[in-house]
Amino acid sequence: MGEAERAPAPGPTLVIVGGVAAGMSAAAKARRCHEEAHIVVFEKGPAVSYANCGLPYYLGGVIRRRDDLLVTDPEFLWQRFRIEAKVGHEVVDIDPAGRTVKVRDLAGGRTFCQPYDKLVLAPGAEAVVPSIPGRELPFVFTLKTLADTDRLAAFLAEQQPRRAVVVGGGLIGVEAAENLVHRGIEVAMVEFLDRPLAFLDGEMAAVVAAHLQAKGVALHLGERVVAVEEEGGVRLASGRRLETDLVIMAVGVRPNLELARKAGLVIGDAGGVLVDEYMQTSDPHILAAGDCVEKTLVVTGKRQLLPMAAAANKEGRAAGANAMGRRIAVRPYAGTVIVKVFDLAVAATGLAEEAALREGFSPVVSYVLEGHHAGYYPGAKLLRLKLVADQQSGRLLGAQAVGEAGVDKRIDVVACAIANHMRAEDLLDLDLAYAPPFGLARDPVIVAGMQFQNAMRGEWQPVSPRWLADRLASGAGEKDKDLQLLDVRTAAEVRRTGVLHKSARHIPVDELRNRLAELAPDRETVVYCAVGLRSYVAARILAQRGFTNVKVLAGGTLSWPHALVR
């Protein structure tokens, strides 16, 4: 391209800081809104608009060519959009009164000033590295940017590490673990909390933990790394030491706020740049988008950080349009997340049960454990779906799902339902696509709606595993006049798996009508089976035969996170 072509455009100057998801979306949308604008993007890294979410899969060899990660380049952006995309350029300072940014050309070392009419901040987030001794050692990595990935890929190729420790069991942590295992590396994962993927409730996360272990990942839960040791190891808070050739720090990310602070922008309580629904910051000439800004959640109405690529794209688009005088709003988020964990898809949207409790709701739960499509059609995979609603208002609060197939579909449907403030029981009225290869005549989402309708109308009273575990732990079931635990599975199932608790009484559902005399109708009764269907049938029998307080363990033995007993 000739310099002549790059003569200053007659329109306003839009400067964008950051050229990945939010920044490039803003630039392209701005051009579509204003053909005459002068649009400049400064990206400090070596590439614009690369596939950030693909980085772990490139390391694992699932994505084979680095070029596949590069969605576009400055040459193309100029040709197609007349966008000046300057890689290796870091914006180091900002003068909001004078409306200029100071830019350093990292290769040339030159620093220059760039004036703007509108500025879009899209600097993203950076990986957090805990302040522990050894964090600077050459075998310690983060996995956030393309530059991180290049460094790690080179290390993997040159050093051929045999063992790795992944610090953090969040999204990046589990993706890193899976991809290192694909390369034949022995992986240990250290997570401070009691579970991987803390957006899940405990009993759902337990399924993920078991799967990680089955795939060879050594899990160290409730543990913290206190030092990385030069000779190749990490020291844990418990005193334990793990030998390793490689450490990946994946404890989370935090917004890049340096420029926002220099510009005096208001930072919100959740620790991100505060923007209104038009992505406008507290400075009338500055917008912000992507991982650096706080987002509002539908269910709680609260702001929080949500460093997700889809959000960054959408916000960048709105910021680019609004910088050019349009008015595009970004609405509150359901809060949806999905991650592949080896053979499993694991996803959630809205609030988990524990989060709902923390937010002051009265959660009622629904579990559906079924094939992801009709069981009589070959290839059905077990799908675990847990939904959470608010008992008071009947409102749908959230969903979690784990399974080999069909997970993303159900979570997306619930995300749409949450966006529309649906009542949980109204899920049963959804007209979802059914044919045997694709679903069930009663889709799990619809079954959940039926369960909620029954719960809201008092036809049954589901209790969650955490509720029952707490009751049993505090001694319920020990005494004859206390909680009566009833297992209605077949004798064969009980023989095979044991029962939930030593106090459990076993009466198969099909014998229940003839054996009612063995139970005390005035005692609090909790019925369970493997999943929840037979126990619901049993509970309806009991409730209509004079039992005054009958509860059902939602999710049954298959969702019970503790060991069964003989």
Next chain:
Amino acid sequence: MGEAERAPAPGPTLVIVGGVAAGMSAAAKARRCHEEAHIVVFEKGPAVSYANCGLPYYLGGVIRRRDDLLVTDPEFLWQRFRIEAKVGHEVVDIDPAGRTVKVRDLAGGRTFCQPYDKLVLAPGAEAVVPSIPGRELPFVFTLKTLADTDRLAAFLAEQQPRRAVVVGGGLIGVEAAENLVHRGIEVAMVEFLDRPLAFLDGEMAAVVAAHLQAKGVALHLGERVVAVEEEGGVRLASGRRLETDLVIMAVGVRPNLELARKAGLVIGDAGGVLVDEYMQTSDPHILAAGDCVEKTLVVTGKRQLLPMAAAANKEGRAAGANAMGRRIAVRPYAGTVIVKVFDLAVAATGLAEEAALREGFSPVVSYVLEGHHAGYYPGAKLLRLKLVADQQSGRLLGAQAVGEAGVDKRIDVVACAIANHMRAEDLLDLDLAYAPPFGLARDPVIVAGMQFQNAMRGEWQPVSPRWLADRLASGAGEKDKDLQLLDVRTAAEVRRTGVLHKSARHIPVDELRNRLAELAPDRETVVYCAVGLRSYVAARILAQRGFTNVKVLAGGTLSWPHALVR
């Protein structure tokens, strides 16, 4: 089970006619609502609650064992639910005043009267057989019930037919065709309309037609069978004759209304039993559910027949509960359908473009053709998604999708959006699950929302293939002052595929800014590319450079249903 156990229950008597999806759902739900009710189900066929939707796959050998189709049996229903399920029992008459039905035991020949307090009619629908000569020949079959299937399975095993004609290109027709091909049978399909799967718009159905042909199904569209000939053939209205060893009549189903008529129930204009949202018929003691009743659609508010298993299950549940004094409403349906066509999933919800036109809407369309997940992650399959909105109100009207993967997910999300009366552009705010193995940072549903937002705000003016084809067919583009058709693909693409129309002018999008002088800014201009993205970029350039009437062909050459020209 002893006769003693079957002593009359002390509660009300609920009689249910039909023991498949709706009927058995009603029976089981009624029991959960009323432990003391006397519940009797009469099913004229040989089995209750079998997997109706699995029948074609059993014939194709995909489902190997007939037993897999049998979900339950009378013995189990008695043990678990105290439901008397009487197979081989046909209800032949009804006395609504006396509240009795007359039942014939088909095996014994005995006829008896059964009184009821409440009656649920769930007789389903029956296959329509056209009144043509030869319809009674032994190699002519329908494929609706288990009995049909048993008869056809025996024929296939004994006669080993080499050729088959499937009459009808609807859901059952394409499922039958696929499964016969799986058995190595040569299949011809005769369809009266110009396309298979008439719920699709023409250009979407064209993809399905091409796939059927690629899989070896000989398509005879716009053709009608006028006779079946004893020596093994069918005669078409065009005079053509197809030799065959087997004919499957799959031209549709119609509600079984005989009993409803005998009871004097009101039949609706759409030809089904008229019920309110509680599944109550015009007789206070009779409810009806499933394929025999008319359903209300969300988008049009009109009633129509919708013989779908998921609806039958849901309505049966409501009818069973309401017969026992509950109040469970069934809300309007989005109108969702999905079918497997060899390697493709084909689905739709709400209204297609042509249906929207017929209903008096001003449809605006959106096409997204993309991988079903991130392109840089291996295994992405092309997904074609078409959405339809109303230009006046901005309301989302419907969606169609065709592809090897990800079809059901997008249709279910749109079905949920339709149930919530969403505006089409608000789809862009959905927070859908994204990670590279599962989706795209900009999910096709979100991209469609963006397209609609742009359309509603006048940022672009998409036109559908049918609109452009009509214009071109009426001579537009012929004269210099008329429609200006602009192809903005690369030279290589144009060389490979040809252009849409001989009048098309070719300027690659990246050269457009420098070649504007070659175009007339005051002429009506339609821009196209392969899908719609580059043409959108081009249209924005033109609109901002003084072109006054710029349209974009939605879906591009890849959604163009006609042959391209050189």
